[in-house]
Amino acid sequence: MTLRIGNASGFYGDRFDAMREMLTDGELDVLTGDYLAEFTMLILGRDRLKDPAAGYARTFLRQLEECLGLAHARGVRIVTNAGGLNPAGLADAVRKLADRLGIPVRVAHVEGDDLTAAHPGSLAAHAYLGGFGIAACLREGADVVVTGRVTDAALVTGPAVAHFGWGPGEYDRLAGAVVAGHVLECGTQATGGNYAFFNERAGDLRSPGFPLAELHDDGSCIITKHPGTGGFVDVGTVTAQLLYETGGARYAGPDVTARLDTVRLTQDGPDRVRIEGVRGEAPPPTLKVGLNRLGGFRNEVVFVLTGLDIEAKAALVQKQLTEALGKVAEARWELVRTDRPDADTEETASALLRLVVRDPRQEAVGRVLSGTAIELALASYPGFHVLAPPGKGSPYGVFEASFVPRGEVEHTAVLHDGRRIPVASAADTLVLDAVPEAPLPEPLPPGAVRRAPLGLVAGARSGDKGGDANVGVWVRTDEAWRWLAHTLTIDRFRELLPETRDLTVTRHVLPNLRALNFVVDGILGEGVAAQHRFDPQAKALGEWLRSRHLDIPEVLL
Structure with missing residues (x-):
């Protein structure tokens, strides 16, 4: 029996109407939404500093206000990582929304990923969980499942495990679902968005439709989109997304390590790509942890250099700021030669000189650019001006990856009735080793x-x-x-x-x-x-x- 899983969000800020479009443009069993990225966790962490009740993607709640009734009427379950740093808080907010709208839905959430307390100095530290907590929620009747930091692919593996009844050792099936999840996770990047050969296709790319996967019990799937929606799905768009943010042949996750070197793609008709042959191995013995912390403050200014002597002008302003820049922790210059000789517009006659400064002290980065740099306005190179006046400086974040033994993470499914189900860690694990390089094909014969x-x-x-x-x-x-x-x-x-x-x-x-x-x-x-x-x-x-x-x-x- 086929399980149809669609995606309505590839990042926090994706197309607002996508949830409604996915629910009304065709048939679905499960609708997912991916709202988290490394940078998003930092944004949510800063939100939580201001308000301990915050920390989740508020956009999701606004989308759900329009679409919860639609999903309930169509029998579509919703699985999302929009819970961010506060999945319990978002789950409660969804329950209150459902009560206000008079829609009888069961809301569950997954927790255990938050390891911030164990990492002093971090703004947010979260383990990447797999899909078995999601599966437990769905098996117990949840209509909406909210998670925090799970892997992006877990939004698909969880529903697949619940639907097909797969066990934790069915690695080939799980790996197939991971690959499907990786293709879906970035939304319209699988349907023609950000595609290298976009100008070769006649399809309407103004508003590509979001992707969906028709999953089968053996782990194979068809990647497609709803009929009549924009964009296109072909072997190229799926290949591009498979390569996105991956590394070697082993694509490790908390449930399974998928072997990307076993993936086979075939065009199965217009806007339909079949994925099959995916092999899986036991997951690694550790879980990845994303650590976000505040790194200090940054500021920047872009000087505009116009006409002749571009490099000499850049050298002059750099010399003028040498003493001041010695008082900040880091300064980076970048000269971007956007200028052209004998240009017929002032803009195309100009180059850009970008200065970025960083320091633990906000006043230091503010003083150098808002003060010293701008004080040069009448005392530097001819034609001096900047793209925009610099501000006081803004905080910047730092991301680091760490790893913890699986046993240190208490992966838990929290059901709609308050029951808590512990999710067992993988019984078998396999330390990741590099895959020997595949043999290369015969080279082309010499020619013009x-x-x-x-x-x-x-x-x-x-x-x-x-x-x-x-x-x-x-x-x-x-x-x-x-x-x-x-x-x-x-x-x-x-x-x-x-x-x-x-x-x-x-x-x-x-x-x-x-x-x-x-x-x-x-x-x-x-x-x-x-x-x-x-x-x-x-x-x-x-x-x-x-x-x-x-x-x-x-x-x-």
Whole structure:
């Protein structure tokens, strides 16, 4: 029997109307919503500092006010991690909402992930739980299940476990559900959003429909969307999302380690992609813990440099601020050459010089930029002005990943009637080891080449994991794979992306997907909340790679 699971949110701030659209545009059994990310946990932590009753995604509650009656009438169960740092608080709020609307629903929640008390100095410390707590809630009749920090894929594995009756040792089935959950978790990224080859498709991308999975008892599934909705689903969009924010062939989670090198994708009709063959292994003996803390204060100002002598102008203002910048903990300069020679508009004749300062003291970062930098307005380079006046400085966060033994986490399902069901930890575990690199295909025979952008042949999708970034690169034909696998080495990757030259880069080979996945250690500093670089979540790192030129065989072009 097929289980139809849809998703209506890929992040805190996603399309508000998506919940209603998913409930009205087609059939569903379960509707999920993913509201949490590393950065979101910091935001919710700061909310909780101001109000101990806060700490959950309030958007979800407003969406539910419009849609709870619809879900109840259609028999659709709702599973969400919108509980954030306060799943019990959100569950109570949903109950009050249901009572006010006169809708008889049973609300349960999952807890045990909050380890903040055990990590002094952290604003929020939360273990990533699996799907068996969600499954316990659903088996006991919950209509709405609220969680805190579970893995994104757990929103799918939990309903699948409850529906099909899988046990904790059925690793292949669980791994199939994890892969389905990973495809759904970022919403419209599976239906044409943020897709490398978007300009090759005629589909309406103004408002892509959200994805759903038709799950089967053997762990296989079909990824699709509701009929008539925007966007498109094909092997490429699913491949891109499979590579997003992953690493090697082993994709570890609290319930199972899914082997991404076993995933097989086939087009099963218009807007339908079949995922099958996924193998699973026992999960690791530890659980990941996300630690968020306040790192200090940051401030920034962007100087506009126009016309001639751009580098000399930049050097002058840097010299003028040298003494003042010695009084802050960290200062970073970045000159962005957006200027063009003989430009016909002032904006295109201008370059941008960005200065970011960080310090434990707010007054220090405020004084340097609001004071010293702006005092140069009449005493520096010709044409001096800034994009916007700097403020007093704002707090920034730091994300770190840690690991704890499974036995230290009390995973608990709290039912609608108050009963508490302990969720057993995995009986069998397996320490993660690197998978031996898969054999490469035969290289293409020598032939004529042309200098051209990599993106004419390859797609890419990149993202962040703490301070690291990954760039997944894939091609759509076997012939192109024979070229890519041998050409895009770690050395070539570093050559094409010079910002990675001094960093550790690891390459993972995924032949079934015709893909390479590169993990770049430390390129994002202390994580997205620290705003370490221009693109703090590495969202466009893959597109930068695709824009780089190299010699490509003409047979592929």
